[in-house]
Amino acid sequence: MKVGELTNEVMTDRASAWAVECHDLHKRYGNLDAVAGVSFEVRPGEVFGLLGPNGAGKTTTIEILEGIRAPDAGDVRVLGLDPWRDGRRVKSRIGVQLQTASLYPYLTVGELIDLFGRFFPRRLPTHQVLDMLELGEKVDAQTRTLSGGQQQRLSVALALVNDPELVFLDEPTTGLDPAARRSLWEIVRRLRAEGRSVLLTTHYMEEADALCDRLAIMDHGRILELGTAGELVNRRFHEQAVHFTAIPGMEAAELRSFPGVARVAHEDGEVLLYTSDVPATIGAVLAAADGLGAAPTDLGVRRPTLEDVFLELTGRALRD
Amino acid sequence: MDALLALTVANLKSFVRDRAALFWTIAFPVIFVVLFGTLFGGGTARFRVGWVDQDHTPASAALEQAFARTGVLSLKPMSEAAALAQSRQGQLDAVIVVPAGYGAAVARAHDEGASTTGPTSSSASPLLPSPSLTLYTDPTRTGTAQAIEQLVTDVTTGVDQALSGRPPILSVQVRPLSGKPIVTGPSYYVPSILAMAIMQLGIFAAVPLVQQREKLILKRLGATPLPRWTLVGSNVLLRLVIAAGQTVIILAIGLVGFHVQVTGSWLLIAGIVALGALMFTALGYVIASFVRTEEAANGVTQVAQVLMMFLSGIFFPIELMPEWMKSIARLLPLTYLADGLRQVMVGSSPFVPLGVGMGILGAWLVACLAISARFFRWE
Numbered sequence: 124m125k126v127g128e129l130t131n132e133v134m135t136d137r138a139s140a141w142a143v144e145c146h147d148l149h150k151r152y153g154n155l156d157a158v159a160g161v162s163f164e165v166r167p168g169e170v171f172g173l174l175g176p177n178g179a180g181k182t183t184t185i186e187i188l189e190g191i192r193a194p195d196a197g198d199v200r201v202l203g204l205d206p207w208r209d210g211r212r213v214k215s216r217i218g219v220q221l222q223t224a225s226l227y228p229y230l231t232v233g234e235l236i237d238l239f240g241r242f243f244p245r246r247l248p249t250h251q252v253l254d255m256l257e258l259g260e261k262v263d264a265q266t267r268t269l270s271g272g273q274q275q276r277l278s279v280a281l282a283l284v285n286d287p288e289l290v291f292l293d294e295p296t297t298g299l300d301p302a303a304r305r306s307l308w309e310i311v312r313r314l315r316a317e318g319r320s321v322l323l324t325t326h327y328m329e330e331a332d333a334l335c336d337r338l339a340i341m342d343h344g345r346i347l348e349l350g351t352a353g354e355l356v357n358r359r360f361h362e363q364a365v366h367f368t369a370i371p372g373m374e375a376a377e378l379r380s381f382p383g384v385a386r387v388a389h390e391d392g393e394v395l396l397y398t399s400d401v402p403a404t405i406g407a408v409l410a411a412a413d414g415l416g417a418a419p420t421d422l423g424v425r426r427p428t429l430e431d432v433f434l435e436l437t438g439r440a441l442r443d
Numbered sequence: 444m445d446a447l448l449a450l451t452v453a454n455l456k457s458f459v460r461d462r463a464a465l466f467w468t469i470a471f472p473v474i475f476v477v478l479f480g481t482l483f484g485g486g487t488a489r490f491r492v493g494w495v496d497q498d499h500t501p502a503s504a505a506l507e508q509a510f511a512r513t514g515v516l517s518l519k520p521m522s523e524a525a526a527l528a529q530s531r532q533g534q535l536d537a538v539i540v541v542p543a544g545y546g547a548a549v550a551r552a553h554d555e556g557a558s559t560t561g562p563t564s565s566s567a568s569p570l571l572p573s574p575s576l577t578l579y580t581d582p583t584r585t586g587t588a589q590a591i592e593q594l595v596t597d598v599t600t601g602v603d604q605a606l607s608g609r610p611p612i613l614s615v616q617v618r619p620l621s622g623k624p625i626v627t628g629p630s631y632y633v634p635s636i637l638a639m640a641i642m643q644l645g646i647f648a649a650v651p652l653v654q655q656r657e658k659l660i661l662k663r664l665g666a667t668p669l670p671r672w673t674l675v676g677s678n679v680l681l682r683l684v685i686a687a688g689q690t691v692i693i694l695a696i697g698l699v700g701f702h703v704q705v706t707g708s709w710l711l712i713a714g715i716v717a718l719g720a721l722m723f724t725a726l727g728y729v730i731a732s733f734v735r736t737e738e739a740a741n742g743v744t745q746v747a748q749v750l751m752m753f754l755s756g757i758f759f760p761i762e763l764m765p766e767w768m769k770s771i772a773r774l775l776p777l778t779y780l781a782d783g784l785r786q787v788m789v790g791s792s793p794f795v796p797l798g799v800g801m802g803i804l805g806a807w808l809v810a811c812l813a814i815s816a817r818f819f820r821w822e
Contacts, residue, residue, distance in 0.1 A: 191665045211668040219666035226660050229460035230453055241449040242667040265460070281663075 141200065142167045142289045142320035143188055148197035150183050150344075157183040159344035161197075165289075170311060170321040172335035174328065174429065180344040181324035182222070185291055188322070189219050202288060215244055218287030218319075220278045222294055228267035232258055235266055236280055243285035256280040256310065272303030279310060290314055292323040296330060308334055328429040340433060347436045352429055359435050360427035362386070362397040365404050367419040369394050370412055381407040393421070446669055450677035455684060467647065468685060469692060472640035476693055479636070479758070480629040480701045490591055493526030493538040494518040500546025509598050510539070516594065530579065537591045538579040545574045575616045581790065587704050592617055630704070630789040633697030635757045638781035640689045641716060642751055644682055645723020646744050649730035652678075653740035656731070661821050671821070679724055686720035687713075694788075707787035715787060715801065719780040722804050725811035726776070732818035751777040761794050776807040 143165035150158040158180045165171040173181040186192040187199060190206035190213050199206060206213040227235055233249060240246035253259045256276045261269065266277060275295060282290055292311070296304040311334050314321055325331055331338045332352045339349040348355050362385055369392055378387045383400030398404040401424055412419045458464050492510070496503050510516050518539075521529070526538040578595050580588035596615050655661050664674060690712070697703035705712075730747070734740045752758075754768060755777035761769060772778045779800035785791035786800075794800070 189666050191662060211670075214666060214668040219663070221659055221663050221666065226663060227453060227457050229457040234453065234456065238449050238453045239667065241446050242664075242669040244668070 140167065141165065142169075142202065143171075143322060144198070144200040145184070145188065146198040148184065148187065148199060149195045150180075150187060150192070151195055156344045158187070158194075161341070161344070161346055163339050163346060163349060165320055165322050166336075167288075167320050168315065168318050169336040170315050170323065170334050172331040172338035173322070173324040173341055174326070174331040174335075174338050174433075175324075175341035176326055179341040181341055182293055183344075184341075185293055185322065185324055189217065189291055190214055215285065216288050218282035218285065218290040220282040220290070220292045220295060222297065226266065226278075226281070229265055231263050231265055232269070232277055232280075233262040235277070236284055239281050240284045245286060246284055247286045249284075252280050252284055255283060255313070257306075270303075272299050272306065275299055275303065275307060276310070279307070283314075287319065289320045289322065292321060294324055294326070296325070296327065304330070328433070332429055340429075340436060342433075342437050348432065355429060355432050356427050359432050362399050363401055363427065364425045365396045365398055365401060365408065365422075366393050366425060367408065367422040368392060370415060370417050370419060372415045372417075373411060377411065381411075395425075447673050447676050447680070450669075450673060451680045451684075454677055454681040458681065458685065468640065468644050468689065472636050472643070472689065472693060473696060475636045475639070476629075476633060476696050477700070479632040480697070483628050483632070490516050490536040490587065491534065492516045492518050492591070493529060493535045494520045495523045495526050495538060495540040496520060497523075497543045498541045498545040500549075502546035502549040503541045506541060506545075506599070509601065510595075513594060513598060516591075527579065530581075536581070536587055537595075538577075539595065540577040540579075542574050542576065545576070548574045575614045578615055578617050580617060580619070629697060629701030631760070631785065631791070632758075633693060633701065633703050634784035634788040634791075635781045637690060637693045637716070638719065638755075638777060638784050639752055639757045640693060641686050641719045641780065642723050642777045643748050644685055644689065645720055645725075646727045646730060646747055648678060648682060648724045648727030649734070649744050650737065650740045652728065652731040653734055654737045656820070656822060657735075657737055659822070665821060675728075679721065682720050682724045683717060686716055690716050703789065705788050706790045711787050712784070715780070715783050718801060718804050718808070719784075722776060722780075722808040722811065725808055725815060728815035728819055729811050732815055732820070751775050754778075755781055756794070757781055776804055779803045 141164050143163075145164070146162045148158050148161040149156070161180070161184055163171075173184065175181050183192065187194045188201050188206055190201070190210040193207050201213050202216055204213050227238075230238065233253070236249045236252050240249065240252075250259070253262055256279060258273065258276055258280060261273060261277075266274070269277060275298075279292065279295060282292070295311070296307050299307065308330070311321060311323065315336075323334065335352065337349070337351055338355070339346045340355065341347065348358070350358070369389065373394075375387055378384065378394065378396060381396065381398075382403040383398040384396045384404055385399065386397040388395040388397070396404055396408070405422070405424075408419055408422070494507060494510075496507065507518060507520075510518055519526075519535070523538070523540055526535060526540075529535050530538055576595075576599060578592060580591055592615075599615055652661075661674070665671070694705070698705065726747075727744075730740065730743050734743055754771050755761075755775045756764070756772060757777070761772050761778065761782075764772060779795065782791075782794040783797055783800045783804070786793050786797050795803075
C-alpha cells in the first residue's frame, strides 16, 4: 500500500515504463531469509535508494535485479524484462557497480574500460567514459596504483561503458573520504540529469538524504518504510527537538508543561524537549531561565533525521 | 569472438606484467633445466661408446687410441653382450666391435703396400675378405647416430691410410641397437622439465580463479552479457599460448645450450604439449572447485605440484624407483605427459606406449572436465 499510493497515477502507463518492478521478492540462504517479501518500483529517471545496515538484504535484492542471482519467489521486471530468464538482454542495457576491489590490477584504466566495452553490443567511446568520471589523467595508470576514490570512480566508469538506461550502484561510497564521497555524489546527480535511472544501496543516512528521490529502509530482508526522505521523517516524527544544557532548578514537571512539548528527555547533561511548536517552546524556555537568573547555553533545534527514523523503526543504529 | 580475444589479450597482458607469475612459469623451469642440464650433463657433449675388441692386436690398440684422441668419444672396453645390454639401459650411446682378424688384415695390407709400387692398385688380396668393423647406434636418435657414424668412418679411414698407406681396407657396418635406450642427462631433463612447467602452468590456474571468485571479479564479469564459456575459453587460450612460449624457450635452451637432439615430429610435440596444458588447466579448475580461499588454493596447488614433480619421473627415471613409488607414479598424469614428451622428443624408451599414455591423459582431461562442470562455483 505504501507503494500503491505513490505510483497510482503512473500505473496507467504500460508496465515496461518502470525501470524496476519488484513484487514480493524472496531469497533464502539455508536458514536465513535474506530477502523476505520485498516490493518496490523504480521510476524511470529517478535515483532510488535502498538504505539499511549490513546484512539487511540490500545486496541480495540488487543482485537479483542485476540478473546474477535467481530469486526463490516473486515477480521481478527490469526494463520490462525478467533479469534471470532474459539475462543477456537485461545485462546489455544496465550498468552494474559491485562492491569489488580492483578487477585486473595489472591492466591500465584505459585498457580495462576498453575491455569491458567489448563485452557489450552497444558501447560508449572509451574517452567519453574517462571524461565522465574524470579519469582522463589516469588512462595509462595500472589500476593497482589507483587511490580508493579513483578505484571507486573506475568501478562506476565500468558500469557506464554500455551507455546504460539503468545503473546499479552497490554502496558506491563505502570506505571513501568525504571529498571522494562528494565527488561521487556529483557523478550520481549527473547520471540522473542525463535521464538514467539509478538504484543505489547505502548505509549512510546522509547519502540517501542527499541523493535519493525516494528510498526504502530495509532491515532483516524486509522494507520497513518507503518514500521521500521528508515523508519518512514526517511520517514518524511530528515533533522536533529543542535542546539546551540542563539548568539547575528547572524541573521535569515544569518542562513538560511548556506549550507544545509532548515529551522530555535527558541526554549527557542536555535537555531535549520534543515539541510540535518550536517558537512557543523556546519562548517558554527563555522565560523560565530568566526567572532563575540564568541563560540557556547551547540552545538549538534538531530536526529528526533518517537516522532517527531508522532508530525508531528498528531500535538500533544504522551502522551497528 | 571479439570479447574472447579481448579477454585473452587482457589476461596475457596481466600475466606478462605480473612478475611473480612470469617467474614461476618461465624462469623457474628454465633454472631447473640449466641446473640439471649442467649438473648431470657433463658439460661438453661426449658420446659414451662401448669398446668391444675381439682382435687384441697392436693394430686394434692403435685404433682405440685414434678414437680416444678425438676427445668426443669416451670408450669403455667390455664384451659385446655387456655393451649391448648397457646400451639398452641407456648407459651407452653406441657400441663399436673390432672383429678378430683386424690386425692380421692390416699387416697383410701393409706388406702388399710395401711390395707393390703404385697406390692405385687398390683391390688388394681379393681372395681374403676385408674385416668389417661393426658400429651399433640408436636410429631413433638421428642426430647422435649420424654424428657418431661420421666420426667413426673418419677415424677408421684415417687409421687405415696411416697404417697401410693405401685406401681403406676396413669397412664400417652400421647396425641398429635393438630396443630404445633410456636417455639421460639433458636429453632426459629437457622434456621432463617441460612437462613439469606445463603441469605447474595448468594447476596454478586454480589460484587466479579462486582469487577472482573471492574478490567478486567473476561475479562482476557475470553481470555483463559475456557468456561464461568465454571466460573459460579465454583462460584456456591463455594457458595454451603460455605453454607454447614455455615449450619454445625450454627447447631452445636444450637445443642450443645442451645440444639435445630432437628426433620426433614437431607437430606431435605440439599436440602433446596442448593436451597436457588442457588436462592440467582442467585439473586447476577441479582444485578451484573445492577450495574457497586464495591461501587454500595456493597450499593445495603447491602440495599437488611438489608431489607430482617428485613422483612422476621428472628428476630421475621411473625405472629407478622402488616398486611402491612406481605404483604411485602410475597414477599421476604428469608421468604420462613427461614420458610422452621424452619418447617423442628424444626417443626415450617408453614407460608406456605413446598411445596408451596419451589415452590416460585424455581420460584425466575428461574426468577433470566432468568434475569441474559438476562442482565448480562462480561465487
